[in-house]
Amino acid sequence: MSKSVIIIGCGIAGPVLAMLLKHKGFEPHIFERLPEIQVAGISLGVSPQTLKVLNILGLAEKLIALGESLDHFRTYSQLRGEQLGTSDIPARVRDWLGWPMLMIARVRYCQFLYDSAKERGISITFSRNLVGVKQEGERVRAIFEDGSEAEGDLLVGCDGLHSAVRNALFGKDEIKYSRLAQIGGISITPEILKSPVHMAHQYLGDGVHFVATPIGHEQMAWVATFPEPNEAREDWKRISIENAKELLDGLPVANWDNGPKDVLAHATFVTKYGLYERPICPSWHKGRIVLLGDAAHPTSPFLGQGGNQAMEDCYHFVRLLCKAAPFTDESLESAFKEYENIRIPIVTKSVARAKVEGQKRVLSGKEACLQRDEIMLKGNGMDPQRVQWQNDLIQGPFMGESEI
Ligand SMILES: Cc1cc2nc3c(=O)[nH]c(=O)nc-3n(C[C@H](O)[C@H](O)[C@H](O)COP(=O)(O)OP(=O)(O)OC[C@H]3O[C@@H](n4cnc5c(N)ncnc54)[C@H](O)[C@@H]3O)c2cc1C
Incomplete structure (x- = not known):
């Protein structure tokens, strides 16, 4: 008989x-x-880790067709009033690992994953807010806010930063506002940033960072990062252009006329959100209930690794689960322990590095910023440390053939 697995969260x-x-x-x-x-x-x-995992399912090329594979990354210094360089590192990653650095609208990505799961006959039930879990012998039970329940052999919490599964297993710990906020959106690509190659543009300022990246279909996603002492909500809600004027005009990059100003003028929607920190969960399982993705290891977005690290979790979790058959309490315990042993050291690096990267983005003070820009200039517009960190992370979750 096949084993039933309850998954909480369809992100x-x-x-x-x-x-x-x-x-x-x-x-x-x-x-x-x-x-x-x-x-x-x-x-x-x-990044390539995700594409390797999706390739197991025959989905990698389909996803690539929905986004924009980057070739170049251009960096500008607002203080120096010049370009710091154009790097071809994204193109080199594709040559090296065989998979591109892809940018895609999150909604498009979620819809693609949802449609692909439905096509494979996977049951997805919406409007089920998990509020509790129970383990009885070899069975687990999910309890939902509306009073309904679901029973299975295993339960996996893929329910993000505020994970109710994590709270139910280990108690509610603190989710702390980082005092950094972002305003971002999607824009029609302005003339000034149109390019025959697939190029992302980043702008370094004093206490502010702006990046605009093509995501396909003549569209760019953009994000400004800045310190925000007043707590900003983390709901990712869209603000219509009519209501966003004040927000956009108040951005420190609003008048930068080498790209940002035009990007903002072509925005189709805007969103403002605070960035929050929750420690990596010290343990990712209890009995037959396991955590995966942001539920176990939320991260700030500055290395672009949140979703990619979650894919590595998926790969190792399934690989180790298959090896644990026939299932006993002992074989599952040992598989879930190994899952943690492989994944925790890697996400610990990833989360810590993203935090450092975030601090660099909002570096303030003219001298410190000019020093940072000097380093970027020498790296052809890229911070050599970031390149090294990124190259280290994007090689997972396997080299060569998949074991799934
Ligand atoms: C709305 C939203 C927008 C985001 N936008 C961006 C972005 O633009 N850029 C970026 O870098 N990162 C973004 N993130 C974060 C990014 O998606 C994650 O870091 C990463 O993809 C890890 O994925 P995940 O599946 O672990 O978590 P998530 O993608 O956060 O998915 C978690 C899912 O679980 C569901 N869920 C939560 N609680 C419960 C519950 N009690 N019962 C049932 N289901 C539950 C949520 O509704 C969500 O669908 C966003 C996250 C969210 C939730």
Whole structure:
């Protein structure tokens, strides 16, 4: 008899985990709090790890066709009033690892994963807000706010930063506002940033950072990062252009006329959100209930690794689960321990590096900023440390053949 796996959350990790499990003969069921796929968020960077995992399912090339594979990254210094360089590192990553650095609108990505899971016959139930879990012998039970329940052999929490599964297993710990906020959106690509090559543009200022990246279909996703002492909400809600004028005019980059000003003028929607920190969960399982993705290891977005690290979790979780058959308490315990042993050291690096990268983006004081820009100039517009960190992270979760 196939094993049933309850998955909580239909964001990025949930549908991919479900498809990998189904591929290996499990019976996954996804339960999502919201009434439908949420139209929220801006864009995600998809690095080779994700494409390797999606390739197991025959989905990598399809996803690539929906986004924009980057070739170049150009950096400008506002203080120096000049370009610091154009790097071809994204193109070199593709040559090196065989997969591109892809940028895609988050909504498009979520919809693609949802549609792909549905096509594979995976059951997805919306409007089920998990409020509790129970383990009885070899069975687990999910308890939802509306009083309904679901029963299975295993349960995986893919329910993001505020994970209710994590709270139910280990108690509610503090989710702290980082005092950094972002305003971002999607724009029609302005003339000034149109390029025959697939190029991202970043702008370094004093206490502010701006990046605009093509995401396909003559569109760019853009984000400004800045310190914001007053707590900003983390709801990723869209603000219509009519209501965003004040917000955009107040941005320190609003008058930068080498790109940002035009990007803002062509925005189709805007969103403002605070960035929050929750420690990496010290343990990712209890009995037959396991955490995966942001539920276990939320991160700030500055290395673009949140979704990609979640894909590595999916790969190792399914690989180790298959090796644990026939399931006993002992074989599952040892598989989930190994899952943690492999993943925790890697996400610990990823989360810590993203935090350092975030601090660099809002560096303030003329001298410190000019020093940073000097380093970037020598790196042809790229920070050599960031390149090294990124290259280290994007090689996972396997080299050569998949073991799934
Ligand atoms: C609305 C939204 C927009 C985002 N936009 C961006 C962005 O533009 N750029 C960026 O870098 N990162 C963004 N992120 C974060 C990024 O998606 C994650 O870091 C990363 O993809 C990890 O994926 P995940 O599946 O672990 O978590 P998530 O993608 O956060 O998915 C978690 C899912 O679980 C659901 N859920 C939560 N609680 C419950 C519950 N109690 N019961 C049932 N379901 C539940 C949520 O509704 C969500 O669908 C966004 C996250 C969200 C939730």
